[in-house]
Amino acid sequence: MLRTGTRHAPRRRGDSGLWLAAGAVALSLAALIALLFVLLQQSARPFLPAAVAELRWQGAAGPQQALAAIVREDADELIARASEWQRRGGAYLRIARADLLERTFPPDALALRLADGRELYLRGDAHALAALPSAAGLALPGMPAELPLRRGELVEILAPNQLGPGGRLRVATQRAWAFVSGSPGGDSGSAGLLPALVGTVVLVLLMSVLVMPLGVLVALWLHEYAGRGALAQLLRAAVANLAGVPSVIYGLFGLVLFVHGLGAGLDALFHADALPSPTWGTGGLLWSALTLALLTLPVVVIAVEEGLARVPAGLRQGALALGATRAEMLWRVVLPVARPALLTALILAVARAAGEVAPLMLVGAVKYAPALPLDGEFPYLHLSKQFMHLGHSVYDLALTGADAQRDLGEAHAAALLLLIVVVALNAAAIVVRNRLRERSRELSA
Amino acid sequence: MSVPASTYPATPLALRFAQRARLRARRERWARRGLAAAAALLGLLVMAMPLFLLASANAGGGWRDLLLPLLAGSIKAAFYALLVAIPLGLGSAIWCARFAAPPLRRLLKPLFEVFEAVPAVVLGLIAALVLAPWLARQVLALAVFLALLPLTLAACGSAWQRLASPAWRRRMQGRESWLLIPPILLLAGLALQLGVWLGGGAVGALLRPATPWNGLVIGLMLGLAVMPTVFTLAEEALFGVPVELASAAQALGATRWQALWRLVLPVAAPGVLAAVLLGFSRALGETMIVLMASGNTPLLEASPLSGLRSIAANLALEAPEAAGGSAHFGQLLYSALLLFVLCLVLNTLAEMVRARLRRRLAGL
Secondary structure: OOOOOOOOOOOOOOOHHHHHHHHHHHHHHHHHHHHHHHHHHHHHOOOOOOOEEEEEEEEOOEEEEEEEEEEEEOOOEEEEEEOOOOOOOOOEEEEEHHHEEEEEOOOOEEEEEEOOOOEEEEEOOHHHHHHOOOOOEOOOOOOOOOOOOEHHHEEEEEOHHHOOHHHHHHHHHHHHHHHHHOOOOOOOOOOOOHHHHHHHHHHHHHHHHHHHHHHHHHHHHHHHHHOOOHHHHHHHHHHHHHHOOOHHHHHHHHHHHHHHHHHHHHHHHHOHHHOOOOOOOOOOHHHHHHHHHHHHHHHHHHHHHHHHHHOOHHHHHHHHHOOOOHHHHHHHHHHHHOHHHHHHHHHHHHHHHHHOOHHHHHHOEOOOOOOOOEOOOOOOEOOOOOEOOHHHHHHHHHHHOOOHHHHHHHHHHHHHHHHHHHHHHHHHHHHHHHHHHHHHHHHHO | OOOOHHHOOHHHHHHHHHHHHHHHHHHHHHHHHHHHHHHHHHHHHHHHHHHHHHHHOOOOOOHHHHHHHHHHHHHHHHHHHHHHHHHHHHHHHHHHHHHOOHHHHHHHHHHHHHHHHOOHHHHHHHHHHHHHHHHHHOHHHHHHHHHHHHHHHHHHHHHHHHHOOHHHHHHHOOOHHHHHHHHHHHHHHHHHHHHHHHOOOHHHHHOOOOOOOOHHHHHHHHHHHHHHHHHHHHHHHHHHOOHHHHHHHHHOOOOHHHHHHHHHHHHHHHHHHHHHHHHHHHHHHOOHHHHHHOEOOOOOOOOOOOOEOOHHHHHHHHOOOOOOOOHHHHHHHHHHHHHHHHHHHHHHHHHHHHHHHHHHHHHO
16 A cells, blocks of 8 residues: 555556547548548549640650640659540540650640530630631641531630639639539430439438338337337337348348339239330339338437437426327427427438438439439329439449549549538538427426 | 307307317327327338348358358458457547547537448448559558557657646647647658558568458448447447546546546446447448449458458349349348348347446446
8 A cells, every 4th residue: 555655656557548549539530531631632633624735755656746634643654635536535645654755735735625525635726716606617636537526516615724723723613513513415424413413312302201201100109109018119129120231131122022023013014015124113213212211211210209208298298288189299299399300300311311322223223314303294203214313423433434534533523422412411410409409408497 | 250259158168179079089099090000010111121031032052152252251341340440439439438528529429420421432432442542552551550550659648748748738638639640640651651661572562462452441441431330339338437437436546547447448348349249230231332442352361452242242233133033133132131130130239238238327
């Protein structure tokens, strides 16, 4: 006992664990920031105008020369995009550093963008080109004679080497907006996210319409009628377990139950003339929405039940004491008070559903859908059609894109958009939940 | 009703009440039935899921050749993910629940919650396109970084304890994690330099991965994805332990860390174990990250430098193409059943362990 005097003060011994824990927080934060930084940097890339260089390099057959936009460069090599006269993504140059003889950035270099996404590089006067009437044929240096071009086909004329930082930012913003609000241009790859965005929103709305009534009813039964009976406990355990089932299994379940089961049955009944090409017996909007509704059901049930538990008992007893039946008490008193909890449940379900991709790969999201699921033609909402989805577009652009240099950047941009949507929804849920907590504290006080 | 209410004597009101009573009773009955029906529907759906898997699953004799590599791939991915997620998530939880200053905790908790909601496809994208190609050249640097990290943290800690003035130490108490960000970044830079410097030799050749899309990448990114799950549950468990326990220990002369390690952590152990189990279950079922960044090669290798193919990723890849009712589809369902049962067991275990924690805390 006396030994623990002042000399061997044990105060500092063994405190290094504390610093390891602090280090874990620091490391997690650093990783989070690094992820965000990488995403921002990568998704800005396809929109920032690349400098156009006059390259001279040692090719296999002597020195070669070309005007090209520098897409990527590292210590060993340089990847540049020369004029795409033939097709989008068809004119990349890969030049080893050692072979590069000369690189200049002529101020009069122009970057032209065509409506189908191709880019052309040449030297000339941007204003003279822009001033041409839209029907005028173009005579550009290096243009193959069999592929004539008109002024009207050019959607963007830039002199990238003359742009300052402000100008580059302005061009990048314009391009990013065009990408978010544009439609894919046929077979030339993706040039816009609008269909994917619309598909995601329609899917999530449909899912909410399906999941909210059932989820709220189940939560009401569990909390108000079943109480702590054995049956209710069993259902609660089942719901908790349902929340832990991998999402891809929901996809498989949806595929078997909805697509192979219900869909094939509907086809045999109502669309027998169209068989063997399936109408409902293939992935589609409705089946995806139902699958996601199943996936988010536990989220809704758990959140709503928690909200119901926060409604002060005095309010219920007051309503019952005034002669209300239990259903009236629930409808007139409990549900209005628990409204923020319902909203939280909805937002959480939407946030979960908006970010899920794996189940959708099985039940209906596709790389390219020719039409939006929502349009002006009767019946306006096309439940049996396949659709495009933001998350699926990310996956698809990243792994199966034809023009890697562009598609990878666009995949990151789509991922950033998805992240913004999901994080905004979650932040909203957190804010609503905190308000709800304060309010229930006021009510019970 | 143009007649003023005051002209009615009391009885007609009672009469109207009696007339409406039957309607109200009927409504009450229907509400009860409707709610019970909804609950029954949900129960039915819950039952349907394993039953349909059981009914149509078909191993088809290919268990050893087809399913074993997939199962091994899933477990390998989840194992390496936990190697990343447990230190990060548990360390953060310990810091956040017991040591962090309240403003820092109020910042960190929602931040981790939002991190948990980041779509897996976004993380998978970064893992596949940015992390994997970069890491393929920097395995050695990563190894150096991980080896030196604990030493650096401990050294920073003791240097701070010795060198900083008491006033500064008091000011930074509960905020020490900010102090560690510069040393961590410095160490990362140093490790990158060392990796380049050492990379030419035999060690560099040994640590060169066969493919950029390998278990290491999966471990890092899946670990980051699972980390918030581990964090949230472990933090909840640790925060629930009464402050008086730790205060009493500290009053008896224990340091903050000793109080935590000897007292708080053992009390909260079931909650921490539940966090790890749920993290494992989530890592097993995670699809998009593994699908995009693992290379999807069905190998039976434990090495973190080789690729893998997990059950979940295999389902996402093959199920859209498999014809319903075919032997191939039956096999896919069988693998899904395997995954389902694994996750079910893990979740149920975690729930049981958590219930134990709740009882224990209620006793305190």
